[in-house]
Amino acid sequence: MKLNEFTIKEVVKGLEEKRFSSLDVTKDCLNSIKKQEKDLNAFITVTEELVLKQAKESDSRRAKGGTLSTLDGVPVAIKDNMAVKDFPTTAGSKILEDFVPSYDAFVVQKLKESGAVIIGKTNMDEFAMGSSTESSHFGSTKNPHDLERVPGGSSGGSAVAVAADEAICALGSDTGGSIRQPASFCGVVGFKPTYGAVSRNGLFAMASSLDQIGPITKTVEDAEILFENICDYDKKDSTSNEKGIETVGKNNGNIDLKNLKVGVLKDGFGDGVEDGVKKNVVETVERLKKEGAIVEEIDIEVLKYALAVYYVLMPVEVSSNLGRYDGIKYGYSVEKEKDIEIKNLLDVYSKSRTKGFGAEAKRRIILGAYASSAGYIDQYYLQAKKVAVKIRQEFDKIFENYDVIISPTAPTTAFKLGEKSDPLSMYLGDIFTVPANIAGLPSISIPCGKVDGLPVGLQITGQRWEDKKVLSIARAIEKVISGQE
Amino acid sequence: MKLSKEQIEKLAGLVRLELSEEEKERFSGEIASILSYVEKLGEVDVKGIELDGVEISNIYGKDKSEPCEISQAELLKNAPMTEDGFIKVKSVLE
Numbered sequence A: 001m002k003l004n005e006f007t008i009k010e011v012v013k014g015l016e017e018k019r020f021s022s023l024d025v026t027k028d029c030l031n032s033i034k035k036q037e038k039d040l041n042a043f044i045t046v047t048e049e050l051v052l053k054q055a056k057e058s059d060s061r062r063a064k065g066g067t068l069s070t071l072d073g074v075p076v077a078i079k080d081n082m083a084v085k086d087f088p089t090t091a092g093s094k095i096l097e098d099f100v101p102s103y104d105a106f107v108v109q110k111l112k113e114s115g116a117v118i119i120g121k122t123n124m125d126e127f128a129m130g131s132s133t134e135s136s137h138f139g140s141t142k143n144p145h146d147l148e149r150v151p152g153g154s155s156g157g158s159a160v161a162v163a164a165d166e167a168i169c170a171l172g173s174d175t176g177g178s179i180r181q182p183a184s185f186c187g188v189v190g191f192k193p194t195y196g197a198v199s200r201n202g203l204f205a206m207a208s209s210l211d212q213i214g215p216i217t218k219t220v221e222d223a224e225i226l227f228e229n230i231c232d233y234d235k236k237d238s239t240s241n242e243k244g245i246e247t248v249g250k251n252n253g254n255i256d257l258k259n260l261k262v263g264v265l266k267d268g269f270g271d272g273v274e275d276g277v278k279k280n281v282v283e284t285v286e287r288l289k290k291e292g293a294i295v296e297e298i299d300i301e302v303l304k305y306a307l308a309v310y311y312v313l314m315p316v317e318v319s320s321n322l323g324r325y326d327g328i329k330y331g332y333s334v335e336k337e338k339d340i341e342i343k344n345l346l347d348v349y350s351k352s353r354t355k356g357f358g359a360e361a362k363r364r365i366i367l368g369a370y371a372s373s374a375g376y377i378d379q380y381y382l383q384a385k386k387v388a389v390k391i392r393q394e395f396d397k398i399f400e401n402y403d404v405i406i407s408p409t410a411p412t413t414a415f416k417l418g419e420k421s422d423p424l425s426m427y428l429g430d431i432f433t434v435p436a437n438i439a440g441l442p443s444i445s446i447p448c449g450k451v452d453g454l455p456v457g458l459q460i461t462g463q464r465w466e467d468k469k470v471l472s473i474a475r476a477i478e479k480v481i482s483g484q485e
Numbered sequence B: 001m002k003l004s005k006e007q008i009e010k011l012a013g014l015v016r017l018e019l020s021e022e023e024k025e026r027f028s029g030e031i032a033s034i035l036s037y038v039e040k041l042g043e044v045d046v047k048g049i050e051l052d053g054v055e056i057s058n059i060y061g062k063d064k065s066e067p068c069e070i071s072q073a074e075l076l077k078n079a080p081m082t083e084d085g086f087i088k089v090k091s092v093l094e
Helices: A008-016 A022-040 A048-063 A106-113 A156-163 A180-186 A220-230 A243-249 A275-290 A301-324 A345-356 A359-371 A378-401 A423-430 A434-439 A467-484 B005-014 B021-043 B072-076
Strands: A043-045 A075-079 A117-122 A169-174 A189-192 A212-217 A261-265 A294-298 A404-408 A443-451 A454-461
Touching (some): A008 A022, A008 A220, A022 A048, A022 A075, A022 A117, A043 A156, A075 A106, A106 A220, A117 A156, A156 A169, A156 A212, A169 A180, A169 A189, A180 A189, A180 A443, A189 A467, A212 A220, A220 A443, A220 A467, A261 A275, A261 A378, A275 A294, A275 A404, A275 A443, A275 A467, A301 A378, A301 A423, A301 A434, A301 B021, A359 B005, A359 B021, A378 A434, A443 A467, A454 A467, B005 B021
Parallel strands (some): A075 A169, A261 A294
Antiparallel strands (some): A043 A117, A169 A212, A189 A212, A189 A443, A404 A454, A443 A454
16 A cells, blocks of 8 residues: 555554655655646646655654644645645636735645645636536546546545545535535545634635635544644634634544434435435435434425525625736736737726636626625525525524434536536535535535445534534444445 | 626626627526526515624724734735836726
C-alpha cells in the first residue's frame, strides 16, 4: 500500500512512530497527482516546490520534537474558493483566473497553524454553482470510478482528490449539497457542519446564508479529525458562532445503535430515486433495525418546497455577492485587453463581467436580480424566506423525537458528462441535500455500497450543534455498512 | 410564463451584463422554467411567520479602526490599473 492511500489516522500514526516522514507521504501524493491528473483534472493549481517546502518544514519540526498538532505533516487539498496566501485562487472562474490572495482564509490559517501540508487547490463549478464540476472555467473533473461520468459538484475536485488518493483529505464548501453530493458520487465521506460552526472568512461567497465549509475524507473518523481542526470562533465572520467551540468539545464516544431513534424520509424512496440507490439505502436501514435502532418513517410536508426555496434564496444572494467582481479592484478586467474599445466606467463593469463570468453564473445573477426586484420581492424572496423559517421549525419538531434523519444523499449515482444540459434537471438532483442548508443542520454523506460499479451515498442529518453526535452515529453506521459489504 | 426580451435586457443592464441575442433567448426560456417551478411557494401558508429574530442574529463589530497586517502595495497588486498607490478607473462620463 502506498502512503497516499492512507487515512489521516494512519498517516498520523506512521508519522508518530517515525515509520515514514511527511515528505514521503507528500511525495506519494504528488506522484499520484502526476500520474492521474491528465485523466481526472481534480486540481487547478499544485505548486510542487511550495508543497515540498511545507513537508520538509513539518519533518524538521517533528525531528525537534515540536509538532504543532496531530495534523502536522498531513497533506490536505483545498477547494479553490478558499483564499490561500500567494496561491492562485480562482473559484473555478475566468474572472479570478489570475487572482492571488494576499491573505489566508480562516480555515487555511487554522490548517497552517496545525502544520498540515497544503497540497493544492481543487477544481470546482464556477463560484460553486453546479452539481457536476462541469461549469469550471478550467474544464470538467472526471469521476475516478468511470471517467465518462461527473464527480458531482461543486466540490468535485476535492472529492476526486480524496477518492483517487491524490490527497489524504480535503476541504470543500457546501451551499446546497456541494460537499455531500460529490462525496456520494465518488464514494468518500463528506460532512457539512452546522451553519456558523466554521468561519467563512476567506471563502469566496456564493450564498452567504447557506455556505458552509467542511471536510471530505476517506472515513468518518477522519472527517471528525479535520472538523475539529477547523471549527472555531472567528470575529471576522459575523455568522461565526461561539457555540462551535462547545460543540467540538463534546465527546459522544461510541454511540450504541440500540434504541437510536432514526427518522427515514418518506420521500427518500419516492419517484425519481433510482432503484439501485433505493435498494442500497433500504438494506442499510434494515440492518440498523437489526442492530436495535428504532426506525420510523417521517413525512415533513413542507420539505416538498425546499428546492423552490433554495432556487430563490440562493440566486438572490449570488446576484448580490457577485456584484463585487467589476474589473476594478481585482480579477479579470477588460482594461487589460488591447482590442476592446472601452468608453467609460460602466463599460469596464459590463464588459469585464460579461467576459469574465460563465453561463451558469450569468443565469443565476439575472434570476436573482429578478426575484429580488421591486414588484417581485414579496412573491419570491420574502415568501421563500418565510417558507425557509417554516422548514426550520418543522425540523426542530422532528428532532424533539428523533436523533437523526436518514435519506439517500442524491437520488442517483454519478451521471454522464453533458447528460444534464437543462439547468432545472440538474437542480432537481439537490432535493435531499438542500434542506440541511436551509435549516443550518449538520449533515454527512457516507458511502453505502455501489450500483453497477458506481458509489451510492447515505445521508445522515442531525439537529443544529449536534455535529459530534451526527459524526458518532455516522461512525457506527459506517461500521454496519462495511460489515454488510 | 416567458420573460420578454425587454425584461431580460433590463435585468441584464441592472446587473451589468451584456447578453448576445442567443443568450437572451436561451436565458429567458431557462429562467422562465425555473420561475414556474418556484411558483408553488405561493401555496404555503406563512401566516404568523416573522422574519426577525428567528435566524442567527447579527453580530456587529465595534466601530474602531484596527491595523491591517497586509500592506497597501500587497493589496493593490491584484488591481488591474493603479497609479501612485490608488486604483485608477475610467471616467464615469464620456
